[in-house]
Amino acid sequence: MRLQTLSITLLSASLFAFGLTACNNDDPNVAPAVQLRKTIDYASLKDTATYANAFVDDKGVKTVDLTNGSNQLLMFRAINTYNTTAVSTLTPVDANVLKNMFANTSSPFSGTFAALNSAAVQLRAVTASSVADAEKERLAIEAGFTEMANASKSVSMTAAEGKAGKLGTYLVDAKGIEWAQIIQKGLIGAFQLDYIGNVLLSDKNLSADNTTLVAGKNYTQLEQNWDEIFGILTANPVYGGKATATSSGESFMGSYLWEYNKEGFAKIHPALLKGRAAIVNNDAATLKAQATLIRQEMEKAIAASALGYMTKWKTNATNDAARAHAFAEGMGFIYSLRFAKLNGGDAAFSEGILNPLVYSSPNGFWGLTNAKIDAASAAIRTKFNITN
Amino acid sequence: MLKKITITLASVALLWACSTGTTDESQPTPQPGNAGSTDRKAMLTNLADNIILPSYASFKTTFDAMLTKADAFAAKPSQASLTEFRQAWTTAYTEWQKVELFDVGPAENHTLRYFFNIYPANTVGIEENIVTGLSASLEVPSSYPRQGFPALDYLINGLGSTDEAILAKYTTAPDAAKRVAYLKRITSQMNTQFTTVYSEWTGGYRDTFVNCTGLDAGCSTSKLVNGFVLHYERYIRSGKIGIPSGAMTNGVVAPEKVESFYKKDISLTLAKTAHQAVVDFFNGKSLKTGQEGPSLKTYLNGLGAKDSRTGTSLTDIINAQMAVSAAQLNAIKGNLHDEVKTNNAAVVGVYTEMQKAVRMLKVDMTTAMSITITYTDNDGD
Numbered sequence: 045m046r047l048q049t050l051s052i053t054l055l056s057a058s059l060f061a062f063g064l065t066a067c068n069n070d071d072p073n074v075a076p077a078v079q080l081r082k083t084i085d086y087a088s089l090k091d092t093a094t095y096a097n098a099f100v101d102d103k104g105v106k107t108v109d110l111t112n113g114s115n116q117l118l119m120f121r122a123i124n125t126y127n128t129t130a131v132s133t134l135t136p137v138d139a140n141v142l143k144n145m146f147a148n149t150s151s152p153f154s155g156t157f158a159a160l161n162s163a164a165v166q167l168r169a170v171t172a173s174s175v176a177d178a179e180k181e182r183l184a185i186e187a188g189f190t191e192m193a194n195a196s197k198s199v200s201m202t203a204a205e206g207k208a209g210k211l212g213t214y215l216v217d218a219k220g221i222e223w224a225q226i227i228q229k230g231l232i233g234a235f236q237l238d239y240i241g242n243v244l245l246s247d248k249n250l251s252a253d254n255t256t257l258v259a260g261k262n263y264t265q266l267e268q269n270w271d272e273i274f275g276i277l278t279a280n281p282v283y284g285g286k287a288t289a290t291s292s293g294e295s296f297m298g299s300y301l302w303e304y305n306k307e308g309f310a311k312i313h314p315a316l317l318k319g320r321a322a323i324v325n326n327d328a329a330t331l332k333a334q335a336t337l338i339r340q341e342m343e344k345a346i347a348a349s350a351l352g353y354m355t356k357w358k359t360n361a362t363n364d365a366a367r368a369h370a371f372a373e374g375m376g377f378i379y380s381l382r383f384a385k386l387n388g389g390d391a392a393f394s395e396g397i398l399n400p401l402v403y404s405s406p407n408g409f410w411g412l413t414n415a416k417i418d419a420a421s422a423a424i425r426t427k428f429n430i431t432n
Numbered sequence: 433m434l435k436k437i438t439i440t441l442a443s444v445a446l447l448w449a450c451s452t453g454t455t456d457e458s459q460p461t462p463q464p465g466n467a468g469s470t471d472r473k474a475m476l477t478n479l480a481d482n483i484i485l486p487s488y489a490s491f492k493t494t495f496d497a498m499l500t501k502a503d504a505f506a507a508k509p510s511q512a513s514l515t516e517f518r519q520a521w522t523t524a525y526t527e528w529q530k531v532e533l534f535d536v537g538p539a540e541n542h543t544l545r546y547f548f549n550i551y552p553a554n555t556v557g558i559e560e561n562i563v564t565g566l567s568a569s570l571e572v573p574s575s576y577p578r579q580g581f582p583a584l585d586y587l588i589n590g591l592g593s594t595d596e597a598i599l600a601k602y603t604t605a606p607d608a609a610k611r612v613a614y615l616k617r618i619t620s621q622m623n624t625q626f627t628t629v630y631s632e633w634t635g636g637y638r639d640t641f642v643n644c645t646g647l648d649a650g651c652s653t654s655k656l657v658n659g660f661v662l663h664y665e666r667y668i669r670s671g672k673i674g675i676p677s678g679a680m681t682n683g684v685v686a687p688e689k690v691e692s693f694y695k696k697d698i699s700l701t702l703a704k705t706a707h708q709a710v711v712d713f714f715n716g717k718s719l720k721t722g723q724e725g726p727s728l729k730t731y732l733n734g735l736g737a738k739d740s741r742t743g744t745s746l747t748d749i750i751n752a753q754m755a756v757s758a759a760q761l762n763a764i765k766g767n768l769h770d771e772v773k774t775n776n777a778a779v780v781g782v783y784t785e786m787q788k789a790v791r792m793l794k795v796d797m798t799t800a801m802s803i804t805i806t807y808t809d810n811d812g813d
Contacts (some may be wrong), residue, residue, distance in 0.1 A: 356807070364573070367573065413569070413572055414543055
């Protein structure tokens, strides 16, 4: 039954696509009944268009709702901001607060984030949700919260080998690991990359209902899925719209797409617009192409970030703080490579790098050598086919 | 079903023809008629064949000579062998200043500098390592200031106020044998690291270097420029001048952080040699002929790079600023350790001029070349 429906959908899409082959001169009013909105001419999409305003129903009412995605991004920001208070206020953080923020339980959000307490979404449920043992990864993130909280008890101390505390302005544990970075870079992978790339952009979700409106809303489930991606990736009206020569104007995944994959970065906003238009047009092929592009560019950015930070470990001879910070960023990205599924990333791949690199060493960061860093870099280059 | 997919694919193919073309990110267009050349391969070839490789070869000669004298001293510590070792150390350390700037390719990958010239030496750490022996790692970053030329400086110039006292550390002191062993261990480490880097350059990397002509972050021009600017900024401006003079530390003078702290009379020579090497490299001056060839200078000229404020040639103002820095540096006499304390304003003045050059190299030059500085963190966290 399902297969049959799919065949019909494909057939409709094919027929519709054929209708378009006259280069968009056809009358939108003759679109098949299954298409809810007027056809959008891809050529009409401006690369700098504000995403939320670009898609309306036939009465001109917006169909974009970024609430869910934006709230998830804000929750990520809240966790990250809370972690930074350890150093900025010299106050230990509480692992339970972090866990509650992660699961949106017990009203953990305060200040500018207080509204999140009543949000309908949470991060924990959408973290690592594409993998077979999602709970294992969620527990790993939560174990990071505990490590963060433990290290933060020493925030008034100066760190050294075997001693937790502050290294420059960074809080590290006794092994020199900056958990705030492991958590941040780990969530870029486990939440943003996995949920966007492996869940919302999966074939299953790309074939979500696009013919009926979600009850009480002005969008279909497929439209909302795509909008959720936009909200999770950026808080700006135009993704990348605030980029300058020296700053992405973005955060988390959005900023590393800029820093480590500039070529891909420029393609993301146009792909988000085009994909959303393809949903309106019921154009599965164009939709899939945008989905694949976004996934590939995100994975490329994560791999390049991991490599870049391994190299940055080397570019600081005498600055332990800068080196520890770079290393923790890299370590978090290597953890996240397990979610780069288009390139065959999985938990075994990430752990296979992290074990000899740092886990197996009694002094962790302090025992790093060129040889260990080089081995990690080589494994990433091979897996992601990066030659230089 | 299969047929339907085929139809869909066909539709996609047709649709493709209607999509807008992607814009091509093209490289900077050469400006014909300007002096200079945008031929990166010619530049890389000149730099590799006429500067980098001959400089490494020249360093190797003095370094090998030092290793021989070090072995002789280790075999039989005496006033004569100590004197010869010191002379060879001074010569090799000076020659090192002409290769440290090649922070690209094998030297960058193997972090050659870290095994040769991280100072001030950690003398407490060196003494620890001497006692610990072979199990003390010489690979972890905390070991960098326990090896290389600065550690040798301490071990041959800094162990006592007289040569007799120094020699006694290698002959009659309880841990004399261990000290000799450590001396040999760090010279052997330097040799291993240098040999690795030099073998890669002579064993194939030269071709990789000259043929990777793209402008992307992984190719030679970007790596070369990044390493060159980083060297000038961190290891000349900051390391040799800015940090000891207090110019970068709110005026807190740190004479103990000068290069060659235990043989104070060569610190300025090392700094001047390093600075001249940077100037010669920028101008593509061949070690073989003394003539200038395709270089960062000719490349910038080829791009038509101008100073944004005055409109004059960027390479002219870079060279002029380098000349001002060098003149300030040359005006300092005596030894840097004492000058930092007694003639501080003059040393800070060198830093100030070098800082102006840093800005030209790091901002103006890289912008003109469309090269991104990759060694600083831009993510803001």
